[in-house]
Amino acid sequence: MNDKHIDEDALYSDKTSDGGDLYAEKVPLEKATPVKTFHSKNFTDSETQAAEDKLKSLPHESELKLKLSHAETSGVAISAVMLVYSLSEGDKPLFFLSTALLIFLLRPLIGLLFGKHNRAVQNALHSFSVVLFIGALIMLFL
Numbered sequence: 001m002n003d004k005h006i007d008e009d010a011l012y013s014d015k016t017s018d019g020g021d022l023y024a025e026k027v028p029l030e031k032a033t034p035v036k037t038f039h040s041k042n043f044t045d046s047e048t049q050a051a052e053d054k055l056k057s058l059p060h061e062s063e064l065k066l067k068l069s070h071a072e073t074s075g076v077a078i079s080a081v082m083l084v085y086s087l088s089e090g091d092k093p094l095f096f097l098s099t100a101l102l103i104f105l106l107r108p109l110i111g112l113l114f115g116k117h118n119r120a121v122q123n124a125l126h127s128f129s130v131v132l133f134i135g136a137l138i139m140l141f142l
Helices: 046-057 070-089 092-105 107-112 115-141
Strands: none
Touching: 070 092, 092 107, 092 115, 107 115
16 A cells, blocks of 8 residues: 555664764853853942943933823813813713823823922822722712
8 A cells, every 4th residue: 555665663763874863953062141140239330330320311201201292182182171071060070080181191291390209299190190080980880
């Protein structure tokens, strides 16, 4: 039935028939990366110190956000309209929801007013807006 004769002993043996293994590749035993060493917190090498000095001298765009994007501006406008509508209709959950959204979107601008306490004020406003949003959802379903 089978035209090809397969030698099963050669197929499953651990020796190569031609003396060379085409699929094996030599791997060097030396490590290419340098060994990491432990340093105390007070240790700074010249490269690390230069990188830190360079970061301190550059203005951080992630910390200071001076302009709102188009989407954020649209969100502020929509939340302001929602706030006015909730005040006119007396809808308390919508009032708290729109206030939470407005505070969340205006966080960077409000934080700039507090100078060196910018990050702390933004974190507090973020937490307050999240809690206000959750409170509005709870108020909606009660």
